[in-house]
Amino acid sequence: MENFVLYNPVKLHFGIDVINDLGKTIALYGKRVLLVYGKNSIKENGIYNEIITQLKSINAEVFEYGGIKPNPIVDDVDAAAKFGRNNNVEVVLAVGGGSVIDSAKIISISIPVSHSAWDFFSGLRKPIVAIPLITILTIAATGTEMNAFAVIQNHKARQKIGWGHPLCFPKYSFLNPKYTISVRYENTAYGISDMIAHCLEAYFGKGDASLSDRITIAIMKEAIDNGSMLLKDLKNYELREKIMYAATLALNGITMGGRSGGDWAVHDIGHTFSLLFDIPHGASLTLAYPAWMKLMKKRIPQDISKLGKNLFDVNTTDETIIKFEEFFKWMGCPVRLEDVGLSIENKKQILDTMIRNKVTGFHHKLNNEDLSDIIDFMIE
Amino acid sequence: MENFVLYNPVKLHFGIDVINDLGKTIALYGKRVLLVYGKNSIKENGIYNEIITQLKSINAEVFEYGGIKPNPIVDDVDAAAKFGRNNNVEVVLAVGGGSVIDSAKIISISIPVSHSAWDFFSGLRKPIVAIPLITILTIAATGTEMNAFAVIQNHKARQKIGWGHPLCFPKYSFLNPKYTISVRYENTAYGISDMIAHCLEAYFGKGDASLSDRITIAIMKEAIDNGSMLLKDLKNYELREKIMYAATLALNGITMGGRSGGDWAVHDIGHTFSLLFDIPHGASLTLAYPAWMKLMKKRIPQDISKLGKNLFDVNTTDETIIKFEEFFKWMGCPVRLEDVGLSIENKKQILDTMIRNKVTGFHHKLNNEDLSDIIDFMIE
Numbered sequence: 093m094e095n096f097v098l099y100n101p102v103k104l105h106f107g108i109d110v111i112n113d114l115g116k117t118i119a120l121y122g123k124r125v126l127l128v129y130g131k132n133s134i135k136e137n138g139i140y141n142e143i144i145t146q147l148k149s150i151n152a153e154v155f156e157y158g159g160i161k162p163n164p165i166v167d168d169v170d171a172a173a174k175f176g177r178n179n180n181v182e183v184v185l186a187v188g189g190g191s192v193i194d195s196a197k198i199i200s201i202s203i204p205v206s207h208s209a210w211d212f213f214s215g216l217r218k219p220i221v222a223i224p225l226i227t228i229l230t231i232a233a234t235g236t237e238m239n240a241f242a243v244i245q246n247h248k249a250r251q252k253i254g255w256g257h258p259l260c261f262p263k264y265s266f267l268n269p270k271y272t273i274s275v276r277y278e279n280t281a282y283g284i285s286d287m288i289a290h291c292l293e294a295y296f297g298k299g300d301a302s303l304s305d306r307i308t309i310a311i312m313k314e315a316i317d318n319g320s321m322l323l324k325d326l327k328n329y330e331l332r333e334k335i336m337y338a339a340t341l342a343l344n345g346i347t348m349g350g351r352s353g354g355d356w357a358v359h360d361i362g363h364t365f366s367l368l369f370d371i372p373h374g375a376s377l378t379l380a381y382p383a384w385m386k387l388m389k390k391r392i393p394q395d396i397s398k399l400g401k402n403l404f405d406v407n408t409t410d411e412t413i414i415k416f417e418e419f420f421k422w423m424g425c426p427v428r429l430e431d432v433g434l435s436i437e438n439k440k441q442i443l444d445t446m447i448r449n450k451v452t453g454f455h456h457k458l459n460n461e462d463l464s465d466i467i468d469f470m471i472e
Numbered sequence: 473m474e475n476f477v478l479y480n481p482v483k484l485h486f487g488i489d490v491i492n493d494l495g496k497t498i499a500l501y502g503k504r505v506l507l508v509y510g511k512n513s514i515k516e517n518g519i520y521n522e523i524i525t526q527l528k529s530i531n532a533e534v535f536e537y538g539g540i541k542p543n544p545i546v547d548d549v550d551a552a553a554k555f556g557r558n559n560n561v562e563v564v565l566a567v568g569g570g571s572v573i574d575s576a577k578i579i580s581i582s583i584p585v586s587h588s589a590w591d592f593f594s595g596l597r598k599p600i601v602a603i604p605l606i607t608i609l610t611i612a613a614t615g616t617e618m619n620a621f622a623v624i625q626n627h628k629a630r631q632k633i634g635w636g637h638p639l640c641f642p643k644y645s646f647l648n649p650k651y652t653i654s655v656r657y658e659n660t661a662y663g664i665s666d667m668i669a670h671c672l673e674a675y676f677g678k679g680d681a682s683l684s685d686r687i688t689i690a691i692m693k694e695a696i697d698n699g700s701m702l703l704k705d706l707k708n709y710e711l712r713e714k715i716m717y718a719a720t721l722a723l724n725g726i727t728m729g730g731r732s733g734g735d736w737a738v739h740d741i742g743h744t745f746s747l748l749f750d751i752p753h754g755a756s757l758t759l760a761y762p763a764w765m766k767l768m769k770k771r772i773p774q775d776i777s778k779l780g781k782n783l784f785d786v787n788t789t790d791e792t793i794i795k796f797e798e799f800f801k802w803m804g805c806p807v808r809l810e811d812v813g814l815s816i817e818n819k820k821q822i823l824d825t826m827i828r829n830k831v832t833g834f835h836h837k838l839n840n841e842d843l844s845d846i847i848d849f850m851i852e
Contacts, residue, residue: 093713095487098618098720100480106729107475238478300710302698303717306690314683330680333473337683337729340478346726349486349717 093350094299099258100345102238106267106337111228115146117264121224122182123152126203128172128196129187130160137274139230143187155179157199163366163373164191166198166246169209173202176223186227186262190234190286190373193227194242197260200225210246213253222259230271232336233283233374235290235343237265245367251449252363254356267340269332277326281423282374284319284335287342288312289362289377293354294347296388296395298455301350308347309402314338316403316419323423357453358384361466364445371432378425379432382417383469387462389413429470439467473730474679479638480725482618486647486717491608495526497644501604502562503532506583508552508576510540510568517654519610523567535559537579543746543753544571546578546626549589553582556603566607566642570614570666570753573607574622577640580605590626593633602639610651612716613663613754615670615723617645625747631829632743634736647720649712657706661803662754664699664715667722668692669742669757673734674727676768676775678835681730688727689782694718696783696799703803737833738764741846744825751812758805759812762797763849767842769793809850819847 105113118125125147134140147154157172176184176199184203186196201219202209211217229237236242241256275283291312295305315338322331341347348354361384362376371379389396389409400412417427426432434442446463458466485493498505505527514520527534537552556564556579564583566576581599582589591597609617616622621636655663671692675685695718702711721727728734741764742756751759769776769789780792797807806812814822826843838846 093487093710093717095485095490098484098486099482102479104478105475106478107473110475302714303691303694303721306694307687307721310686310690311683314686318682330473333730334682337473341683341687341726341729346721349721350713 093301094352096299096349096351098345098349100238100261102261103264104238104267104340105264108268108270110266110268111142111146114143114226114228114266115149118147118152118183118185118226119150121263123150124180124182125152125154126172126176126179126181126184126199127154127156127187128160128184128192128199129158130162130189130192132158133274134187134230139187139228139271143185143228155181160188160192160195162191163252163370164195164244166208166210166213166244169195169198169202169244172199173209176203181223184223184225186225187230189229189231190236193229193236193262194234194244196225196227197236197240197242197262198244201257201259209244210249212257213244213246213255219257219259225262227262227265228271229265229267229336231275231279231283232272232332232339233286235287235339237262237267238340238344241343243363250367250445252367254359254363267336269329269336272332272336273327273329277323278424280326281323281425282372283339284315284423285374285378285420285425287315287339289358289381290342291315291347292381293356293359294351295399296392296456297348297351297354299351304347304349304351309399311338311342311347312403315342319423353454355453355455357451357456357458360449360451360453361446364442364449364451365432368441368445369432369434375426375432378420378427379429379470380466382413382420382427383466385409385413385416386469387465388456391456436471442467473681474732476679476729476731478725478729480618480641482641483644484618484647484720485644488648488650490646490648491522491526494523494606494608494646495529498527498532498563498565498606499530501643503530504560504562505532505534506552506556506559506561506564506579507534507536508540508564508566508568508572508579509538510542510572512538514567514610519567519608519651523565523608535561540568540572540575542571543632543750544575544624546588546590546593546624549575549578549582549624552579553589556583561603564603564605566605567610569609569611570616570623573609573616573642574614574624576605576607577616577620577622577642578624581637581639589624590629592637593624593626593635599637599639605642607642607645608651609645609647609716611655611659611663612652612712612719613666615667615719617642617647618720618724621723623743630747630825632747634739634743647716649709649716652712652716653707653709657703658804660706661703661805662752663719664695664803665754665758665800665805667695667719669738669761670722671695671727672761673736673739674731675779676772676836677728677731677734679731684727684729684731689779691718691722691727692783695722699803733834735833735835737831737836737838740829740831740833741826744822744829744831745812748821748825749812749814755806755812758800758807759809759850760846762793762800762807763846765789765793765796766849767845768836771836816851822847
């Protein structure tokens with residue numbers, strides 16, 4: 093095993109009606125609340141009203157910043173931070189999925205400063221303090237509700253970067269699976285692919301971590317088994333519960349015991365596609381993972397075939413990769429460039445961006461030729 | 473799933489030489505340190521010297537309270553708390569196993585008050601504040617290093633009680649598997665039985681928790697597979713690593729997602745034997761669990777046989793229970809009253825104590841007749 097630190101101070105409240113504790117929880121920190129959300133869908137499905145009821149119960153003063161985009165941009169983060177700073181907010185309340193909560197994390201450390209949030213991502217500055225953040229999750233996918241990471245893109249710098257800091261842990265996260273019932277098929281599938289990809293990034297990380305391997309595979313199995321049923325029965329509350337919890341555990345640190353880090357090459361490859369072609373994060377991952385495995389199958393055959401054995405009861409690396417592709421395709425997710433409307437003609441642009449943004453992976457290092465091969469595997 | 477809260481703020485540093493960060497970590501809280509430990513073995517195996525080196529590096533003033541007993545008693549907790557209070561200690565540093573760390577948790581909330589620590593266990597008073605607690609674990613077993621629970625006994629009240637409070641979470645725990653290399657066979661086996669029992673208490677708790685079931689079974693499988701090898705190779709560092717991490721996860725909350733609580737009847741049954749006959753905690757659990765399962769096999773046959781299938785590849789409840797008994801016996805742990813020098817003649821005393829101390833379990837409630845049957849199953 094590699095040396096590691098296990099640390100996660102988020103208080104996660106999970107289940108039906110946990111929102112009833114929201115008001116008094118916010119009041120622990122103050123009454124001037126910056127409410128961050130994305131599309132107006134929370135107003136249509138009733139979530140907004142439930143939250144406003146809670147905020148009213150403590151006479152909170154609410155400052156709303158809506159319109160966070162699915163691939164969130166630093167411009168929104170900076171604007172929301174300025175809005176919160178000008179109004180002396182005491183709490184940030186994020187209501188949404190990964191994009192909203194990721195943005196809110198960076199907003200919460202940007203309110204106390206005057207520079208752009210991008211300075212944190214570029215490494216120019218370090219956060220000193222955060223406005224307390226409380227989150228309400230509305231889609232099971234990224235696991236952001238129980239970690240300290242955020243992914244933001246900057247169109248000017250042509251970068252989409254994942255970054256984290258302990259100050260970005262939410263204080264509380266409220267997870268009511270009911271709020272995910274209305275998530276449409278496509279986004280449900282992307283969420284499932286995202287949680288599986290998080291498990292794979294950990295699994296392919298550095299370290300002889302037998303217990304973490306068992307747990308990581310358990311989370312993937314839960315995601316595949318229940319995800320398969322959920323996509324045929326989107327309104328099923330029990331399946332929404334299971335998928336929501338699996339997504340949280342897929343990236344709250346519990347897959348990382350005994351590892352010094354995950355690999356994360358595939359996420360960086362995926363970010364390239366989102367940045368260039370605005371492809372949803374979950375879709376970019378199903379496109380990238382089989383291709384990455386095809387490159388790696390000769391380098392780490394046992395790691396790949398162990399997955400196949402445990403998840404799909406197959407024995408070879410090729411069968412394992414085919415099973416992943418079949419599952420992703422069955423969900424309706426892309427596994428080839430043509431599935432997202434791209435072709436060999438886009439290769440140069442993709443490869444150049446990957447190289448410029450230093451896509452290498454942390455454990456199984458990729459060179460430029462590897463990146464080129466991976467794109468080729470998306471065509472074959 | 474049942475509603476649940478996932479929360480664990482302990483910072484766990486795991487691996488070789490993590491102790492190098494001890495000095496600066498203590499200094500975060502102060503330099504007047506109450507050092508709590510048990511037997512003098514930490515002086516013989518070099519751990520004490522490594523710790524003193526760290527304490528000297530920050531010019532700490534150290535107040536030592538040694539001699540915590542394997543089944544820790546409230547008298548020691550009260551005496552150590554008074555000692556710490558009189559010396560205005562700013563940090564409690566616990567070095568040892570479950571008994572030492574459990575005691576230190578209660579010492580850390582008792583230093584700021586003047587009443588006996590037992591008032592917390594009896595429910596008379598609630599803790600308001602804690603002196604920061606840092607732990608160094610020297611035996612893999614109870615999981616106390618990453619939870620807020622403690623088990624203390626009170627001979628005057630004839631009670632051994634498990635109790636917890638969020639203020640009892642250690643701030644930091646340092647786990648170096650090297651420190652467990654010298655743990656002798658018997659205590660290594662008891663540690664393995666303890667972590668398995670913690671998993672079982674969760675598994676038999678309330679709630680349809682499929683992912684937690686998978687994770688709980690994964691931890692047990694890790695404990696059984698690696699424990700079997702470790703008991704034949706006690707100095708094996710890699711196996712000590714795996715067992716140490718399994719023990720932590722067996723009771724740090726990760727088995728509890730989707731459950732409203734564990735069952736804990738078997739722990740309370742075990743505590744009765746420790747209280748009356750000073751039987752080691754791990755041994756009391758191997759004595760109690762098969763007997764409890766024999767009572768429960770008609771009430772929850774599927775829960776028991778699912779364990780057998782996943783852990784031992786057997787199909788029936790009876791085969792499952794036999795496999796557990798065989799494994800416990802193979803480790804040298806007791807599974808019958810006669811194995812601990814008791815007989816039917818002790819039944820009345822045991823039963824009376826169980827009834828007086830209200831041993832019922834939280835989920836699968838036991839009545840007095842059930843308790844009587846369980847003791848009988850320890851004889852058959």
